[in-house]
Amino acid sequence: MSEKGYMEPGMEEMKKSENAVLQFMRQLLAVSGVVLYMIGTGANIAYPGVLLEQLRQSDSVLRLTPDHESWIASILGLALISGIVVAPFCLQKFGRRLTNQLSTLPALAGWGLLIAARAPTALLISRSLQGFGMGIQAACAPVSIAEYSAPKHRGAFLATIAFSFATGMLLAHTFGTLLYWRSAAVACASFYLVSLILISLSPETPPYLASVGKYNECCKSFRWLRGYTEESEKELSVLLDSQKNKAVTVTKESRLKMIASIFKKPEFYKPTIIMMFMFILFQISGMTVVPSYTVPMMDEVTDKAIEPYTSMLMVDVVRFVTAVIGCGVVNRLNRRTVLFIGVYVSVTSLFCAALLLYLRDFGYIPEEYKWVPAIPTLTYIFGKTLGILTIPWAIAGEIFPLQYRSLGSGISGMFLSIMFFVVVKTAPTSFRQIGVKGTFCVYGLCIAICGAFLFFLLPETKGKTLYEIECHFKGINETSDVSDPCEKDKMLELKKVEEG
Template sequence: MLSCSAGATAGFSAKLIPQLQHDMGKHKYSTEMVSWVAAMASLALFFGNMISGYLMERLGRRASQILLSIFYIGGWTTIAFAGNIYFILLGRFITGFCQGWLGPLGPVFVGEISSPAYRGLFLAGLSLSIAIGVFMSHLFGTFVHWSHASLLCGMFPLIGCIVLYYAPESPSWLASKNQIDKCIESFNWYRGTSPAMKTELDKMLVDLSKKKVTKGKIETLSANIKKPEFWKPLCIMMIFFVITQLSGINVICAYTTDIMEELMGNKKYVDAVMLGTDILRCIALVIACILLRKIGRRPLAIFSGSLTSISLIILAIYLYLVKEHMIKHLSPVISLGLMGFYIAVSNLGIAPLPWNMVGEVFATETKGLASGISVMMTSIAFFGTVKTAPAMFESIGFHGTYLFYGLSTLLGTIFLYFCLPETRGKTLLQIEEHFRKPEKERNTQANETLLTDCKVHIPA
């Protein structure tokens, strides 16, 4: 429910801005002022990221999310009862702040309470929830006034708050605070009491007992900055998040109406096409949830990144040929088909995977800090892409903007091919061990295990 609210925050401006522009004659809002309606939420993401890591370590994952939901309800209520555009901007800032707060917190919580077999499915479910939130905000804005739509969006964090009130705290966090009895009770509630689960619980408690509890971000950063299990996944995730934003996926959410109008050549059926693309995004993410269990993270990232870059480059070339009159008429079937293909393939991997993996790749003692830094990078990139998109559309055209996004995604996919590890089916401790040990040592250990197995099967 909180992720649905995050999606509604990202998609709300697509219907809010046209309604405000329609009222310009009455209220006389400047174009620059209205443009900040879309960018304000993404600007606030950074500040939410800054406190997220601290609060999730200080208060716990569950309590931090309950507090977050209260702020989220306040933000949506502020927008609903705003008497002028300044209160709308204030409400957008609060909801964007909460979206940034949730960024590292949600994946960390889900990653800690789910088993390796289902962790990928549940983490991908966060991205699906965001897509559903985008769709619902567009649906609300299509049929009701933005103030009423805001109140409806505020129901998401309200329901989330109620659910979290009755849910236990993360067992990993309880163990890190030496609350062993509560940790065991929580672990059993979330994961059951099978032998495999009991073994994982024992390993987690033993591993955490060996580590010293750090007191603050600076001390944690100083103690872990040279550890490969800290800086290796941190660098990978920071770049992965930037790649996702440079693919333009959130620009589509924020300026859906303008983009669809450009691709269709007229305003007719824009709302229907917008809702259709939202449904397509949700379907693609449902498929991604299934594929993540069967295929894994790394192959899906490379597959999705390659097709995303190809679709954007082809769309850019097509729009350029139309602009230069090498193609006589803009065909909505071709342009919308390419856009639909882009939305589908990008949401199969590039869009959900960073949020999926940020809850997996970091060690428990640095998870709050490292996930906060990682998501902070996507917040900066989010703001940059959303705020500069209108200027890019105007200066280099839609075709030039799509070409830039396509080439950026292509370069990012090449990076992921060489650097992104596979985490499917591995426990959090196994993933941490992967980054801790050098590649040569991992290969040597694997070879020794293979030789041992061979000796066991050789008859005397």
Template sequence: MLKRIDLFSVLKSCTSKNKQNNDEKVDENKQFSACLKQSLASLGPLILTVVVGMTLGYSAVLLPQLQAHTNVAITINKEEASWVASLAVIPMAAGALIGGVLIQKYGRKMTHIIICFPYCAGWILMYFSFNLQMLLTGRFLTGLCSGIITPATGVYIGETTDPKNRGMLLGGIPLSVSVGLLGSHLLGTFLTWQVTALVVAVFPFIAWLLMTFTPESPAWLAQKGLSDEAQESFYWLRNASEENRQEFEQMIARVKATNNNTNKIDEKNRLKELLEPEFWKPMAILLVFFISSQWAGVNAVTFYSINIMKQTLGESINEYLATFIIDCIRVIASIAQCILIRNIGRRPLALTGGFGTFIPLFILSGFIYSQKVFNIQNPNLVAVPITCLLAYVFFVTAGFVSLPWNLIGELLPMAKRSTGSGIASFVAYMSIFSVVKTMPALFENLGTDGSFLVYGFMALLGTAFVYRCLPETKGKTLHEIEEYFKDSKEDNSKGPLDTRL
């Protein structure tokens, strides 16, 4: 009898373990399925973000070929060359504000779909350009579309992914830009600028095809009162687990409360909503982070990197090789960011990136100053500026300049996410423009060493600000992040989102 009972207990235990293992496998399969669907939903916007990178990198392809007079139909002087280079960046800022309006009115997904066709048209127009006016129009159109895409992508990915996958997929935004820069430079090395434009024109069409199979943001659908469609979209992206059901119910309750408050507020008091802590606090963090990270000089220093390599390695260095090295480091750093942001979180990554940004800049500034003052000509020291430059490019890409783009999709409250993302992207692009515009005067008046010192000091200030103000959002739902900023009276450093390491 005892033997039978023991045998029965063993069989029962084995059955229980098998059932538990089967349940775990089912959960793993559901999680994998949800991750796959969220990745598919993010793929279309990320392909469009690759085109943003190609738009930024296209001037490096276009200008050398035009200035070499290989095209008899279009010839440019130095003044016209500056317009060709800047006419994509200038409309990006305006496009960011337009994008903030479009994603609220027409939806996050629909904004991407709408913009695919003018994006294609801009690149095709450049392919068929037979005069400078057509070329500039194409550059303007692609720059405007790039600006519109920027807030839409961060918000869409942030709202369609769960806390476990959100950081990694938002990290795909800077990775896509880096891939776009590398891709445009590689294409320009082997193809003419016209054929390069034609190849790039295919990417928005591919993104459009992919996005026809993915759902609209559940949060936006809920805001528009489409609760059934929001539920269908949410569960398609996540699966209908108990945890996800609770998160969906929290989202619906938050939307209803927000809509009720909005209906009670007249137009005169609508601006006062922007002074609510759940909006102005994350907005201030984003704006200061954007300005300080852009003024860490990434666009200026990487632009000047070719000259640094020539100064240290000699004039014989191949410019395309030097550009390729920088682009590859950017891509590697962006891949590292996607991995690290999920494993270590936002704050440690931002602080590591900040330290890795200003320390090489200070060393590089001191080295160049010492060379100039003491006339040091030791060939054994060539590795110092090269190492500093490459370390700077890696850390500024992996954890400093790219992180605020990820945070757009996380920090801003749902009710003002469209407005906030447009404003933040506008400030980011204006910061990029101001850095690039002031770069020649800065290098001329302060020298290379002084300019790097300025950029390093701005990176130091940004790092100190991040340490003091940036909360950790790893593993938190968008509702938890919004609640963290909502109560201005409590000490936020002890809330659910910690600002301490």
């Protein structure tokens, strides 16, 4: 194929097939760097589950108090806040690629300090560095994946975020089961190093380049990812035209007025509110508590009838297998359907597990069946992984319009980090005061409340173009409410391209 996209007669179909594979592989390369980082994030979240268990041993080189333990597990949430605060600035000022690269550096530094730690303070500082990098990446990951992906691959690529979390958790617990905690930390840190290499091999995302007026670079990046086809060239033309028009409009307003006007636009504040509830649901479901405290939680659930590390790996395997299933399900079923299946299964399973634990405490369950509460507990892991882990990240990548993506991701991500800290920090106290059974009841009630809000707030996005989603939040009926004929033609062209 020449620079202008010319093809020899009779070779067009073969070239199209070859180019489609090449384009997919290039998009996969660009996305894989982010995916490797999110595997590291899953390992960060799960690592305390093995670290604290090994440090409780009598021959441990570090001695921790219960307060130390809760801080080591929860300080990621506080550090996430600082990372998410700077993420919108980084995304807009430095771009997606450089922001992804920079986010790996504090994570690698954190793992390095953890490997060399000789005191609890060093562990806390290392976890803070990891959390800071995670905060930047929490806002950057769905944005980067969505902007690298062609519309037909976007859903599957976004679903890999949930898969990455589950994979990282499984690997961290596996490493911690087989290796000394310092050696396990070396293995976990390797994900960030590979991530940095893959990110460095990828170009900047085309939408970001267009948004900052680098139109030639945008064309090069877009064509590297998507090749030269009639459909992709139309999509590129629409992208460039829309950003050029927006650039002219922005120069007529002061920055303060522009920010104020953004917060008043329904296509910004409605998706932001939805993502706030999504991330609150994500954390209040115990998504980060379970990996951090899997061993003590499962000890109480099974009454130590199952060996601790075996029960931990049972949870990880269920989570991993469900995440693999979720990658396929999210492209076949409606987003709302998958989310609310997860909510229903999680709530029902949590209450069933709590009921069985209460019955066992009162002596209604025979000794040989005292492990039975593990069944609804594992069902709860299945439900929350299928819907509550998978869907928020898929929605986050497609619900915000391009011009508000950095800001919206940062604000909604703030709720993710705050709830991370609150839920993980209070978990040990909750386990001590009301037990796992009482904690399950609280989580089940909170999931039900958040699910009820989202039932009325969340629109269906599967099968809809980004244009149609934006129209929904604007309250207009596609092009029927657009008076400018030129703008109507442009919107119809965008809709046609995205559907293609």
